[in-house]
Amino acid sequence: MKRWSQFFIPTLKESPSDAEIASHKLLVRAGLVRKLSGGLYTFMPLGLRVMQKLSAICREELERTQPAHQRGGAIELWMPHLHPADLWEQGPRWAAAREIMFRTDHAGAGKGRSREPEFVLGPTHEEVITPLVKQEISSYRDLPKNFYQIATKFRNEIRPRYGLMRAREFVMMDAYSFDANDDGAIKSYLAMKAAYEAFFRRIGVQAIAVEADTGVMGGSFSHEFMVPAEVGDDDVIYSDSGYAANREKATSALVPKDLADAAPAGELEKFATPGVVTIAALAAAPYSVSGDAQFKTLVYVGDGKPFLVILRGNDELEEAKLGSLGFTLFRAATAEEIEPVLGAKPGSLGAVKGTIKNPAALAGIFADHAIRLVGNGVTGANEDGFHLRNVNVSRDLAITKFGDFRRVRTGEPCPVSGLPLQSKRGIEVGHIFKLGTKYADKFGAVYTDDQKQNHPMVMGCYGIGISRTLQAIIEQSHDNDGIVWPWAVAPFQIIVTLLDPLLPEAVQLAEQLAAAAEAAGADVLIDDREERPGIKFKDADLIGIPLRVTIGGKGLKDGIIELKARNSKDVLKVPVADAQAVLVARVRENAAKTLSAA
């Protein structure tokens, strides 16, 4: 039980000028956080309470056994935040991840200690847990294992945004599973997916699991947990059949499986297109070649070597999908890099056999499946100011490999059901990856099976952005007056609004009811400030306490107190004699709802 007058909840009437979105404004107005600097926030007492509730529920759900997936609960440990840089240099993603890591210098190390190892602040912990497990586990008898922690992560985000949404320092639950084989890794993965679903249900958040790109993390498959919200950074592509994927990963059934390759429509023919360097210009008069009848040729550089990506003229590249090609690092090529290889400037590029100036320099020519819909089309001649027509996909293009590289569009058929694809914005609050043996191979995390054979452990890794989830809850659950906390994560479940804090019988009743509610399992805040009622009601709404008990001299004269739920307009007047029983019943009812959600 806390008394407002002796606690610390600095609320603001006005929104801070640097907050744009509702949840960010409310975070600050309700006194949950204060900004230190861009992307760095102090959790104020009220905000910390929410974090602690989220963490506690997260722990419970992770540690729960998952009989359906034959997995025990995850095991909590605590790893250093400061990592020797050479650990990362040994790992598989140093090149890709170094940009986002804060690095320490030798400040304070003093003279003569220049050999002090260099450190990075941990953005995630694969590089720490894998060597640990290599050292500690060597028998199949000790597998599977799943370790987790709830701790601070550091990422040098290029652009921190929206308060806790994208911060430089944030609280994350990260877990790492180790299995003897792929089958087991999938069980661990599914067990974690189930735990995530239970966690989000229980904290009162609508979060949907969507198929996701594995990105720098690598691995074979992954799901993101998204909270639908306009302010989210990600696009979720879904259909009414239940299919859902991050746009970076989403596919469609645009290209029929049984599509026959188009027969050549005629001889290759070069024609002059002076000054035409865009799909749109070629689509316009006098050429009038529609975008769907053009091949678009993009040049990228993967691990230092250029490669080509061919798309339908009207399609856009989904850059994340290039990750499937296996390059550690890739980027768009510059005009200076392109000309010596292809023989022309961007705008006149193509992949027709024999037109590429230096084909040996290429790491490959990768084509999106959808170009087969073009069949015969127009593409650049690798000669400035010229294009080729009657280019036939199978006859004329030297394609190394077909793949899915285009960005899907809404309205295209769902790959599962054929229903039209739709899209909405989402906040990524959790991510699960089946990693495979990428890290185990690199760090030598192997175990011996019952046949005395050594094998790499098969890993999975899992994250929930606890502090981001906190803000996502607010984004999803607020109104004009403030936050509307779900019962399970509210900093206090009950606020006793004491309108006459100097009236002894009111104080006594408040304490009695607060004690009874606490005994029933609720956290109670008594607003005992000597403020006008309006201020107390406004503050109670702003900080979003789910259930308000109002005790005032006026009501007591009539022998009543009031109960009001934050998410309802109804005010229930309760005789003082029944107040305790009614309140306790409400607490039990809410607690039961929360538990049954689990």
Place this chain on the structure above:
RNA sequence: CGGGGUGUAGCUUAGCCUGGUAGAGCGCCUGGUUUGGGACCAGGAGGUCGUAGGUUCGAAUCCUAUCGCCCCGACCA
């Protein structure tokens, strides 16, 4: 890193174009009247106008540089 915006009291801000004593509301302190949805009256404290140069008799205001913050983009485990 590119584009845009912004920096004045604890918070929200006016003043800047057109240079001439730095203003308001909220909050805070004192006293009084109030007291069921952010009260009212009276009095008070609080500002090197982000920082550093420059122009000028004189700079919050004009110029230059620099730093911070916010938004868009790029990027994002």
